[in-house]
Amino acid sequence: MSGAVEFVKGSARLVVSGGRAYKAWVAALLALVAIGGIAYVHQVRTGLIATNMRDQVSWAFYIGNFTFLVGVAAAAVLLVIPAYVYQWKPIKEVVVLGELLAISALTMCLLFILVDMGRPDRFLHIMPLLGTPNWPRSLLAWDALVLNTYLLLNAALVLYLLFKTYRGEHYDRRIFLPLVLLSIPVSISTHTVTAFLYNGMAARPYWNASILAPRFIASAFCSGPAVMIILFQILRRTNRFPIKDEAIWKIAELMSYAMFLNLFLLGAELFKEYYSATEHLRYTQYFWGGLDGHRALVPYAWLSLTCSVAAFVLFLIPRTRRNYVTLNLGCLLIWAGVYIEKGMGLIIPGFTPDTLGEIYEYTPTATEWAIAAGVFGVGFLVFTALVKIAVPILVGTFRAPERVAAPGPSSAGIPAQ
Amino acid sequence: MRKRYAMAVDTARCVGCSACVIACKTENALPSGGFRDWIAEETRGAFPALSMEIRSERCNQCSRPSCVSACPTGASHVADGGVVGVTRAKCTGCKACVASCPYGARYVHPEGFVDKCTFCLHRVREGKLPACVETCPTRALTFGDLADPASRVAELTRSRRVKVLQPGSGNEPNVFFLT
Ligand code: SF4
Ligand code: SF4
Numbered sequence: 001m002s003g004a005v006e007f008v009k010g011s012a013r014l015v016v017s018g019g020r021a022y023k024a025w026v027a028a029l030l031a032l033v034a035i036g037g038i039a040y041v042h043q044v045r046t047g048l049i050a051t052n053m054r055d056q057v058s059w060a061f062y063i064g065n066f067t068f069l070v071g072v073a074a075a076a077v078l079l080v081i082p083a084y085v086y087q088w089k090p091i092k093e094v095v096v097l098g099e100l101l102a103i104s105a106l107t108m109c110l111l112f113i114l115v116d117m118g119r120p121d122r123f124l125h126i127m128p129l130l131g132t133p134n135w136p137r138s139l140l141a142w143d144a145l146v147l148n149t150y151l152l153l154n155a156a157l158v159l160y161l162l163f164k165t166y167r168g169e170h171y172d173r174r175i176f177l178p179l180v181l182l183s184i185p186v187s188i189s190t191h192t193v194t195a196f197l198y199n200g201m202a203a204r205p206y207w208n209a210s211i212l213a214p215r216f217i218a219s220a221f222c223s224g225p226a227v228m229i230i231l232f233q234i235l236r237r238t239n240r241f242p243i244k245d246e247a248i249w250k251i252a253e254l255m256s257y258a259m260f261l262n263l264f265l266l267g268a269e270l271f272k273e274y275y276s277a278t279e280h281l282r283y284t285q286y287f288w289g290g291l292d293g294h295r296a297l298v299p300y301a302w303l304s305l306t307c308s309v310a311a312f313v314l315f316l317i318p319r320t321r322r323n324y325v326t327l328n329l330g331c332l333l334i335w336a337g338v339y340i341e342k343g344m345g346l347i348i349p350g351f352t353p354d355t356l357g358e359i360y361e362y363t364p365t366a367t368e369w370a371i372a373a374g375v376f377g378v379g380f381l382v383f384t385a386l387v388k389i390a391v392p393i394l395v396g397t398f399r400a401p402e403r404v405a406a407p408g409p410s411s412a413g414i415p416a417q
Numbered sequence: 418m419r420k421r422y423a424m425a426v427d428t429a430r431c432v433g434c435s436a437c438v439i440a441c442k443t444e445n446a447l448p449s450g451g452f453r454d455w456i457a458e459e460t461r462g463a464f465p466a467l468s469m470e471i472r473s474e475r476c477n478q479c480s481r482p483s484c485v486s487a488c489p490t491g492a493s494h495v496a497d498g499g500v501v502g503v504t505r506a507k508c509t510g511c512k513a514c515v516a517s518c519p520y521g522a523r524y525v526h527p528e529g530f531v532d533k534c535t536f537c538l539h540r541v542r543e544g545k546l547p548a549c550v551e552t553c554p555t556r557a558l559t560f561g562d563l564a565d566p567a568s569r570v571a572e573l574t575r576s577r578r579v580k581v582l583q584p585g586s587g588n589e590p591n592v593f594f595l596t
Contacts (some may be wrong), residue, residue, distance in 0.1 A: 047527050048510070055524045058515040118510020118529030125490035125507050132491050132507070140489035140513045202587055203483060203519035355521040356457070 003400055007166055010398060011389045018388070029381045036374010039367045040115060048118055050367045056360035057351040059116065061368045064343030065375070066112040067194060068223065071216060071342055073105035073150070074191040075224025077183050082254055088247040093394050094228075095180060096161060097235075099154045100386040101227055102187070106151045108379035115371050139197040146190045153183050158390070166393050168403035191216050198350065206283035206350045209272075215265045216342070221258035222311075223338040225251045226331040231387070233324070239391050249322055255334065256315035259308060266341075286359075287349040296361045297348060300340050307337035421480075422498035422536050423563040423591040424550070425573045426473050430557035433458060433471040437549035437558065444537065444548035451524050453534040454549055470596070473549070473558060476501065476522035476534040477582070477590030484514035484523065492530075498562065499591065500536050519586040536560065563591065 018026075043050040053060045076098040083094040114120045125131035126144045133141040157179050164171040195213035202208055229248055235241040273284040285291050290298045314320045314330035321327060353359045364372075392398035433456050441453050454475035461468050482501050485493045492507035493514050503514075508530035515523045515531060523533045537547035541560075545551070550558040561570035570593075573579075577595040 047529060048525060049527065055515065055521070058512040058525065113511075116511070118512070118525055118531070119508060120510075122490075122507065122509045125492070125509055126511075134486075134488055134491040137486050138489045138513070140487065140511060144489065197513075201483070201487070201517045203517050351516070355519055 003167060004163075006401065007163060014389050014392060014398065015385045022388075026381070026384065029377045029384065032373045032377030033381065034374075035370050036372075036377060039370035039374065043115070043367055043371065050365065052362055052365045052368065054360055054362075056354040056358055057348060057362040059347055059351070060362050061344065061347075061364040061372060062112045062116040064345075064347040065372055066109050066116070067198075067346060068339050068342045069105045069109045069112065069379075070147070070191055070194045071220030071338070072224045072227065073102045073109065074187045074217070075220040075222075076101035076105065076228065077154070077187040078221065079225055079228060079251065080180060080184060082250060083247075086247070086250055088250075089244060090242050090394075092161070093241070093243070094247075096158060096390055096394065097231060097387070098228065099158045099183070100383060100390060101224070101231070102154050103151065103158065103386065104379045104383035105224075106147060106154070107382050108375050109147060110151075111375045111378060112372075115375065139193065139200055142193050143190075143197055146186065146193050150183070150186050150190045153179065153186055157183065158386075162390055162393050166398065167400045188217065191220055198346070203355060204283075204350045205280035207346075209269060211265055211269055215262060215269075218258050218262040218265060219338045219342055222255050222262060222308075222334045223342075225255050226335050229331050230328065233328075235387075235391060239395055241391065241395060245322070248327075249318075252315045252321045252327055252330065255330075256312055256321070259312040259315065259334065262338075263308060263312065282353060283349045286352050287345060291353065291359060294352075294359050294361050296363055297344065301345060304337045304340035304345060307333040308341070311337060418564050420498040420562045421564040421591065422478060422500055422541070423561065423570050423574070423593065424475075424536070424547075425559040425570050425577075425579075425593045425595055427555075427557040427559070427573075427577075427595045428470050428472055429595065430555040431456075431471045431473055432555055432557075434554065436552050436554055437473050440548040440552035441534070444540075445535075447532070448527050451526060451532060453522075453524075453532065472594055473553075474520070474582070475549075475592065476518075477520055477588065477592045478534075478536060480589035480591060481587060483517040483519065483586075483588055487513040487517035489513060496535075496538060497542070498536075498538075500538050501533070502535055502538065503531055503533060505530050519583050519588060520590070 051060070079098045080095050083091045088094060114123065117123065126133055126141060128135070128145060133144070135141040135145065157176070161171055161176065192213050195216040198204070198207035199209070199212040229251055232241070232243045232248055236243060270284065273281050282291060286294065287297050287301050311330045311333035314326050314333070320330070348362055352362070389398070435456055438452060438454055438456065441447065445453060447453060454473060457472045457474050459470045459472075461470075478500050480499060482493070482495065485495060485501060487493075489511060490507045490509055492504045492509070494502055494504065496502040510525065510529040510531060512525065512531065515525065523531050526532045537545075540547060547560050550560045559570050559573055561568035563571050563574070565571060573595060574593050579593045580596055581590045581593055
């Protein structure tokens with residue numbers, strides 16, 4: 001396996017070298033990680049009291065970010081389906097980049113769970129074999145299982161494919177294809193299980209709606225591909241990465257359908273809550289209109305709705321979908337809309353008012369913001385490094401030394417197949 | 418016969434003096450800000466025609482505890498007499514149990530794990546009563562084995578008008594309020 005050593009060395013070289021913009025980007029991310037690290041040390045020293053989470057609102061900003069990112073991770077891989085159906089040219093590249101995004105998003109998910117725990121040193125108790133997971137009863141034990149399976153599956157797939165391509169060998173379809181096909185149901189199940197984690201809690205009526213899992217999937221299909229669209233454009237500019245405009249526009253079109261579904265499901269839920277107006281309405285009211293003068297989340301609720309509707313319109317109209325300015329604006333809007341809706345907008349009203357009827361208005365502390373920034377820093381750093389290694393392999397500029405010397409290497413720009 | 422520990426709280430006797438809360442805090446050395454039981458006061462009507470219900474509340478030691486289902490590690494478990502306990506050494510502080518409890522019975526200990534009422538199982542095993550029950554000056558709290566028809570708690574829940582909190586929760590609580 002001397003090839004493996006060469007591969008690691010070459011990869012490391014790729015990660016540390018780059019232009020000005022790349023170095024600045026990495027430096028910025030490292031700064032975020034440092035800020036997050038310092039804040040986390042503070043949190044570990046003082047305990048969860050360093051956050052604004054209390055017994056009334058015991059899951060908050062961290063878990064909101066976690067939920068949003070599970071969606072990103074799930075949807076990244078789902079892009080395989082349209083890529084296959086519409087026969088986009090670089091399908092292998094779409095798969096690999098989707099999986100890299102999934103790996104980074106999952107890294108962030110696991111970190112967000114870890115920083116939310118009161119005793120992160122005991123997380124091994126949840127792991128299969130190592131600990132004593134309460135499986136199959138506990139949805140959290142399920143979630144840990146599917147998230148880690150999904151992470152391992154993606155990592156194995158990407159590593160296999162990239163290493164083979166790097167060596168200039170053909171990948172074995174009998175290994176590759178079943179794994180890709182397996183990753184699709186696993187990606188859907190990660191998101192469904194996460195939805196069920198909230199959905200199954202009868203104690204929290206705000207989450208106890210059967211529409212939750214479908215809503216999760218619909219909104220995930222908005223936020224995940226938004227990252228991919230932006231990434232594809234960057235790669236097209238910096239590398240000779242052959243993705244066609246049509247593919248990008250198609251993704252945007254699919255996102256507008258997903259957003260429509262998401263908004264429709266939201267409307268269905270709002271109708272049910274407001275028309276039947278049971279005592280369970282209070283949570284929805286807290287989010288959309290405030291409750292007894294507590295209105296901390298109200299501006300965000302409407303901001304989220306505005307962003308989502310605007311993005312839907314931008315992606316629906318062919319002219320704005322095809323214009324790269326409005327397209328990228330739409331990506332940002334959709335990201336913001338879903339981030340609020342699936343993050344704080346999902347978690348906080350679930351706990352406000354609490355089961356005893358008390359209202360504790362939660363807003364994150366500076367420590368929580370800093371730690372979240374640090375986690376995003378780690379995630380984007382992982383993503384940047386992975387993309388930096390993967391793209392040269394995919395476009396054929398990073399090859400095993402013996403292959404480069406060999407006659408007739410694949411010409412750059414066209415993936416070696 | 419399997420024991421089923423339960424408590425009857427007489428809302429007509431309770432005066433809301435919080436002696437039970439203090440007794441629990443001392444007995445179980447609870448940290449500042451952490452409570453395993455508390456007093457709920459509900460007023461009805463408008464001045465001057467008012468009535469008030471005072472309840473000493475705690476974990477209901479549910480027969481179908483959603484917290485035990487939610488716990489990913491098995492730290493939350495069903496112990497003797499159906500009492501729901503938390504094994505501290507296994508608790509990761511993930512707070513899934515806090516989210517899943519319909520009664521707000523749990524709190525996060527400053528040391529990161531989750532804590533709740535145990536019906537003072539350490540005392541009950543020695544044949545003593547829970548600290549709150551022993552302390553209550555109006556004898557509003559009655560603890561015992563509901564599976565034993567001769568027990569005082571079984572008799573009270575038979576003969577008096579009884580309610581449980583959030584009967585629709587699906588948890589089958591074992592703290593009964595006599596009204
Ligand atoms: S009251 Fe809450 S903590 Fe107690 S057993 Fe029931 S669900 Fe669990
Ligand atoms: S906080 Fe502790 S007791 Fe509660 S669900 Fe998590 S591991 Fe179990």
